[in-house]
Amino acid sequence: MDPTTLKFTPTHEWVHLDGDVATLGISKFAVDQLTDLIVIELPKVGATLTKGKPFGEVESVKAVSDLYAPLGGEVIEINDAVAGDVQILAEDPYTKGWLVKIKVADTTALAGLLDHDAYQAKVADEAH
Amino acid sequence: MSAEVLLKTPLHDWHQAHKGRLVEFGGWSMPVQYSTIVEEHTAVRQRVGLFDISHMGRLKFDGPDALAWLEKVTTNHVARLSPGQIQYSLIVDENGGMLDDILVYNRPDGLAVVCNASNRPKVLAQFEKYRAGFDAHLIDQTFDTAMIAVQGPAGLATAQRHFDATLTDVPYYHCTSGTFLGVPALASRTGYTGEDGFELIVPNDQAEAAWNALLDAGRVFGILPAGLGARDTLRFEAAMPLYGHEMDETVNPYAVGLGWAVKLKKGAFVGREALTRFKANPGKARVGLAFDGKRIPRQGYPVKLDGQVVGVVTSGTFSPTLGQPLAMASVDLAASKSSELVVDVRGQDEPARVVPLPFYKRSSTHG
Structure with missing residues (x-):
């Protein structure tokens, strides 16, 4: 997935929308900040995500961090490979390291998210 | 506490210039890591790592x-x-x-x-x-001197390079004065990692020269600068207690297995009467816990036995050396005899085996 085509949350999740199916992940910046990833907990297929609420957690040696849903909807697929080996996420957060796919309830909510440039500007600010 | 009022070590500029990720620790701005905690941890276990510990009093x-x-x-x-x-x-x-x-x-x-x-x-x-x-x-002398820890199997060779006294003759938990790069310095065979190594105290204005000379001397061994993150995982595996985790003002030494550092017979000292009582009844014991899952028990998580809370996790992390989550916990004396306990990891019970401490002990001993 080309990160420049994705939408981002201020909490470092990314979204790729195709019709009413959204693929969710976390950004390279987030992965680089966390370092030393150990385990990720993802929701089950059929679970309902609520925009802005936690849908899972990623744990590093140092700390555990919640994953926040960029959009609401029903989980239709999870990335079992990442659930089994979080290093895939560490190495390739935008393609092999996607986390879940959801059937989006309200696709217009996408407009409230950051585009790549706005997200980059935000993390550049955060790094200082 | 805002960034402006944090104390800075004489190596602060070096940390900033070398991608040290700075965090507040004990009122100081300190590097938590430069690369990754696991890389820095492994460098210390297998080779040598360099820590700025000038924040220590x-x-x-x-x-x-x-x-x-x-x-x-x-x-x-x-x-x-x-x-x-x-x-x-x-x-x-x-x-x-x-x-x-x-x-x-x-x-x-x-x-x-x-x-x-x-x-x-x-x-x-x-x-x-x-x-x-x-x-x-x-x-x-905290603000007049810098303190640098050189830890790992190659710590001795790295520290020796520019030190005029013979460090191999210094036994564990002993120190010697000498000169480092020609300037008066103190070297002690101490550390907080479970590895052999030295801690050097040098004058403030020599801090960066000493740091760079140590990095240079350790390059042949694969030295890495290491931050507080690795310092914590290293001391944790060696089961060295950390103030604010295993210890605070509500904890007595016998409840953490530190009774050996209390000499009740030496004569009067502050706290002696209270400690005499705690020796007879420490109330709690420190135990090591090992987990087969991957979720990490963190400080403050409840420890349970037969559904009852019997204690609390004081430190927990993923052990880079042993490749599994481990924890130290403070539990009731009766529960400390159990071979299995349970930790409530954010609402989900994770079974734990009670294991001996330390989790890690280096194979060769020195001094």
């Missing part, structure tokens, strides 16, 4: 009653120190609660204490409180 004691004053305020027997020897000790309050854990040095230039950065004000206040009757004073 360095107090020098002078005057004819310096020894008696230290005996009064600390729990271990200072008079037993031979020249150059160092002892682990504690400072407790009148109720036997721990104010800090410290090292007491019998340095060539006199007695000295190294204390935790965050507890330095408390330690200074405690010495002041019990100063009456002692012809002695202390000099806080």
Whole structure:
């Protein structure tokens, strides 16, 4: 997935929308900040995500961090490979390291998210 | 605490220039990591790592009653120190609660204490409180000197390169004075990693030169600068207690397995009566816990036995050396005898095996 085509949350999740199916992940910046990833907990297929609420957690040696849903909807697929080996996420957060796919309830909510440039500007600010 | 008021070590500029990720720790701006915690941890276990520990308090004691004053305020027997020897000790309050854990040095230039950065004000206040009757004073050298830890199997060779005294002759928990890069310095065979190594104290204005010389000397071994993140996982595997985790003012030394650092028979000292009672009934015990899953038990998570809360996790992390989540916990004495306990990891019970401490012990010993 080309990160420049994705939408981002201020909490470092990314979204790729195709019709009413959204693929969710976390950004390279987030992965680089966390370092030393150990385990990720993802929701089950059929679970309902609520925009802005936690849908899972990623744990590093140092700390555990919640994953926040960029959009609401029903989980239709999870990335079992990442659930089994979080290093895939560490190495390739935008393609092999996607986390879940959801059937989006309200696709217009996408407009409230950051585009790549706005997200980059935000993390550049955060790094200082 | 805002960034502007944080204390900075003489190596702060170096950390910033070398991608050190700076965090607040004990009132100081300190690097938590430069690369990854696991890489830095592994460098120390297998090769050598370099830590800026200048935030630690360095107090020098002078005057004819310096020894008696230290005996009064600390729990271990200072008079037993031979020249150059160092002892682990504690400072407790009148109720036997721990104010800090410290090292007491019998340095060539006199007695000295190294204390935790965050507890330095408390330690200074405690010495002041019990100063009456002692012809002695202390000099806080924290801001005049830098302290650098060189830890790992190649720590000796790395530290020796520019030090004029022969460091291989310095036994574990002993120190020697000498010159490093031609400037007076102190080297002690101490550390907080479970590996062999040295801690060097140099004048402030020599800090960066010493740091760079050590990095250069260690390059052939694969040295890495290491931050507080790796320092924590390393001390954790070695089951070295950390103030604010295993210890605080509500914890007595016997409840953490630190009774060996209390010498009740040495004579009167602060907290002795309370500690005599705690020796008979410590109330709690420190246990090691091992987990087969991957979720990490963190400080504060409840420890349960048969559905009842019997204690709390004091430190927990993923052990880079052993490749699994591990925890230290403070539990009721009865529960500490159990071979299996359960930790509530954010609402989900994770089974834990009670295992001996330390989790990691280096194979070869020195000194």
